[in-house]
Amino acid sequence: MQQTAIQEITAADTLDALQLVKTKYVGKSGLVTKELGTLGKLPPEERKTRGAEINVIRAAIQAALDEKEATLKRAALDAKLQSEAIDVTLPGLGLPSGGLHPISRVYDDLIAIFTRMGYEVAEGPEVEEEHYNFEALNIPWYHPARELQDTFWLEDGRLLRTHTSNMQIRYMVEHDPDLKMVSRGKVYRYEATDATHEAMFHQLEGLVVGDGISMADLKGTIAEMARGLYGAGAKVRFQPSYYPFVEPGADFAIYWNNPRGESKWLELGGCGMVHPNVFKAVDDLREQAGKPRLYEGKTGFAFGLGPERIAMLKYGIPDIRYFYANDPRVMGQFRGELG
Numbered sequence: 001m002q003q004t005a006i007q008e009i010t011a012a013d014t015l016d017a018l019q020l021v022k023t024k025y026v027g028k029s030g031l032v033t034k035e036l037g038t039l040g041k042l043p044p045e046e047r048k049t050r051g052a053e054i055n056v057i058r059a060a061i062q063a064a065l066d067e068k069e070a071t072l073k074r075a076a077l078d079a080k081l082q083s084e085a086i087d088v089t090l091p092g093l094g095l096p097s098g099g100l101h102p103i104s105r106v107y108d109d110l111i112a113i114f115t116r117m118g119y120e121v122a123e124g125p126e127v128e129e130e131h132y133n134f135e136a137l138n139i140p141w142y143h144p145a146r147e148l149q150d151t152f153w154l155e156d157g158r159l160l161r162t163h164t165s166n167m168q169i170r171y172m173v174e175h176d177p178d179l180k181m182v183s184r185g186k187v188y189r190y191e192a193t194d195a196t197h198e199a200m201f202h203q204l205e206g207l208v209v210g211d212g213i214s215m216a217d218l219k220g221t222i223a224e225m226a227r228g229l230y231g232a233g234a235k236v237r238f239q240p241s242y243y244p245f246v247e248p249g250a251d252f253a254i255y256w257n258n259p260r261g262e263s264k265w266l267e268l269g270g271c272g273m274v275h276p277n278v279f280k281a282v283d284d285l286r287e288q289a290g291k292p293r294l295y296e297g298k299t300g301f302a303f304g305l306g307p308e309r310i311a312m313l314k315y316g317i318p319d320i321r322y323f324y325a326n327d328p329r330v331m332g333q334f335r336g337e338l339g
């Protein structure tokens with residue numbers, strides 16, 4: 001029995017196969033174990049010698065099993081290390097490269113245009129106080145304009161800003177005139193989404209304050225932005241419009257040729273001359289903060305626009321929801337080059 005057991009152990013070439021041999025001989029109902037069980041029926045003097053014999057056999061089988069198990073385990077580990085070894089002579093696989101989101105690209109273009117014109121770049125909070133998003137911008141609680149900007153309210157009475165115009169107020173409270181600033185960021189509206197509406201989107205806000213700033217400066221600035229975006233031939237159009245924080249107010253559009261050879265007016269945003277009530281609200285806030293009232297009597301213009309509109313036309317993206325769905329089939333088209 002010892003001989004056949006040793007042969008079988010030698011032949012076992014996997015740990016599973018070895019386990020079967022182990023069970024067969026030294027398991028609970030294995031052949032050796034059974035043999036030991038028969039000892040009780042033997043007369044005492046025989047029992048002793050026979051028992052010693054069987055134990056020698058069992059020890060030999062067990063030793064062979066242990067040794068084989070160690071060998072097989074070492075071989076398995078070697079194979080694993082081998083398979084994980086790095087062959088430094090193989091050619092590299094390369095890593096997929098990321099890319100700038102189309103909205104970031106449009107923002108970068110816009111910011112470059114305005115910093116060239118001497119504007120500072122400011123950033124501000126998305127969770128905002130009602131006062132900065134509405135009241136200080138001449139939008140009291142009863143104003144119908146609030147219905148145009150359905151609002152996400154927080155339980156503590158604050159809100160998700162509905163536009164970047166809050167930054168007009170924050171910037172003027174922090175900085176003395178004269179100033180030129182642009183501010184980019186996310187804005188939120190509580191409304192149903194469709195191909196041209198998202199509950200979260202982006203804006204670029206601009207504000208210029210000084211002495212004797214006029215509507216002509218505003219028009220010249222928007223025209224300069226249009227030329228920066230679409231080249232020397234770009235045309236701009238202004239139409240009277242109403243926003244509580246400007247007077248007069250206007251909407252502006254840019255006429256341009258998109259990469260697919262279409263020419264169209266692109267309604268881009270709103271603008272106007274800063275309303276005196278806004279300057280007053282700013283001075284009130286400044287006074288509360290122990291700062292001098294420097295804004296009443298100043299003149300200025302402001303504008304706000306949506307980079308999504310520019311990006312949709314520039315890149316031929318038909319649905320605003322594609323920007324934020326993180327679908328690699330869409331975003332994968334914006335890998336690599338940074339322009």
Ligand code: DAH
Binds near residue numbers: 162246271272
């Ligand atoms: N805040 C306005 C909106 O979200 C856009 C706007 C209009 C901004 C006129 C301005 C402005 O600064 O002068 O609809």
